[in-house]
Amino acid sequence: MKTTLFRTTLIAAAAAVLSTAAFAQAGGKLKVGLMLPYTGTFAALGNAIENGFKLYLAEQGGKIAGREVEFIKVDDESDPSKATDNVNKLVKRDNVDVLVGTVHSGVAMAMAKVAKESGTLLIVPNAGADAVTGAMCAPNIFRSSFSNWQPGYAMGEVMAKKGIKRVATITWKYAAGDESVRGFKEAFEKGGGTVVKELNLPFPNVEFQALLTDIAATKPDAVFTFFAGGGAVKFVKDYAAAGLKKTIPLYGSGFLTDGTLEAQGADAEGLFTALHYADSLDTPKDKSFRLAYAKAYKLQPDVYAVQGYDAAQILGIGLKAVNGDVSKKAEFARAVEAAKIDSPRGAFSLSKAHNPVQDIYLRQVNGKENKLVGIASKSLTDPARGCKM
Numbered sequence: 155m156k157t158t159l160f161r162t163t164l165i166a167a168a169a170a171v172l173s174t175a176a177f178a179q180a181g182g183k184l185k186v187g188l189m190l191p192y193t194g195t196f197a198a199l200g201n202a203i204e205n206g207f208k209l210y211l212a213e214q215g216g217k218i219a220g221r222e223v224e225f226i227k228v229d230d231e232s233d234p235s236k237a238t239d240n241v242n243k244l245v246k247r248d249n250v251d252v253l254v255g256t257v258h259s260g261v262a263m264a265m266a267k268v269a270k271e272s273g274t275l276l277i278v279p280n281a282g283a284d285a286v287t288g289a290m291c292a293p294n295i296f297r298s299s300f301s302n303w304q305p306g307y308a309m310g311e312v313m314a315k316k317g318i319k320r321v322a323t324i325t326w327k328y329a330a331g332d333e334s335v336r337g338f339k340e341a342f343e344k345g346g347g348t349v350v351k352e353l354n355l356p357f358p359n360v361e362f363q364a365l366l367t368d369i370a371a372t373k374p375d376a377v378f379t380f381f382a383g384g385g386a387v388k389f390v391k392d393y394a395a396a397g398l399k400k401t402i403p404l405y406g407s408g409f410l411t412d413g414t415l416e417a418q419g420a421d422a423e424g425l426f427t428a429l430h431y432a433d434s435l436d437t438p439k440d441k442s443f444r445l446a447y448a449k450a451y452k453l454q455p456d457v458y459a460v461q462g463y464d465a466a467q468i469l470g471i472g473l474k475a476v477n478g479d480v481s482k483k484a485e486f487a488r489a490v491e492a493a494k495i496d497s498p499r500g501a502f503s504l505s506k507a508h509n510p511v512q513d514i515y516l517r518q519v520n521g522k523e524n525k526l527v528g529i530a531s532k533s534l535t536d537p538a539r540g541c542k543m
């Protein structure tokens with residue numbers, strides 16, 4: 155009898171200590187490691203992602219699941235050679251609860267490797283590296299953006315349906331460029347087209363002249379391209395300056411003209427691109443998002459801002475389900491997997507591999523906007539090749 159009483163008291167005491175520890179953990183500041191490019195060709199993309207993330211946080215009164223947020227920021231410079239060191243500092247030195255990043259596919263793959271090995275939560279707010287939700291997929295890795303395959307594949311379908319037959323491609327030689335072109339080629343060739351030339355240059359090089367001369371000599375029916383950020387601005391301007399815009403229609407995944415129109419001016423007018431966002435969706439959620447973003451930052455939002463906002467939404471959904479306790483990874487994942495995320499792009503859910511299943515829009519540049527033309531590919535799901543989860 156005495157022993158039972160003693161044991162019960164001990165168990166109660168242990169439970170109290172445990173729940174105090176859990177409360178301390180769940181109740182303290184949530185450390186978010188923001189690893190984004192703040193310099194270089196993708197700097198504007200990193201800033202827009204951070205703005206979007208912070209807009210959601212502000213809407214929640216500055217807290218996620220009752221926890222204040224402390225940001226630890228790293229400029230990853232879109233440099234894969236520095237990525238492993240950068241992410242290890244956030245995980246091992248700063249002990250972040252969650253990693254949010256990044257823009258560049260090569261840097262994101264280094265983040266995914268560390269996240270997978272350490273079990274740290276990772277939410278990718280842009281980088282489309284197919285492997286992140288393919289061969290490297292993991293229960294603690296989520297993406298709020300797209301896979302490189304998705305916009306490329308959708309544009310391949312559109313161009314094949316238009317009856318375009320011979321296409322040259324041009325992009326940076328790294329995962330995002332290679333995988334966008336691969337997605338494009340898969341759909342375009344399935345639809346009866348042929349890729350007659352694949353041109354590329356190293357990231358983030360912008361010396362396009364020799365390649366533009368090659369396009370002029372090849373005379374394809376059209377060109378498909380992936381460029382983004384500062385590189386996309388220069389490419390669109392150089393393409394027009396070379397006189398190619400009038401003779402060989404230019405198409406791209408939507409990064410070509412997103413967040414870039416101010417700088418591209420008339421050289422971008424009329425271009426068709428495919429992406430999971432457009433400037434004129436006209437839904438209540440998008441309208442309120444755009445209004446709030448413009449008010450907060452005196453800027454128009456772009457796809458990167460939307461992805462940052464949705465990365466914060468994913469964190470919010472998961473964290474609320476576990477009462478702010480990031481150690482409950484399986485419950486966190488279950489909540490996110492079951493959720494419909496109320497995005498400005500339109501509601502979406504995550505695939506089994508944790509990549510958005512989403513509509514890819516066909517857009518056309520009209521003044522300073524990527525205007526909605528229609529849906530290029532409905533509820534497009536990345537094939538998640540190599541994902542075992």
Ligand code: BEZ
Pocket residue numbers: 196199257258259260280281282283302330382383409
């Ligand atoms: C990427 O590296 O995955 C990427 C960079 C900018 C825009 C889109 C994708």
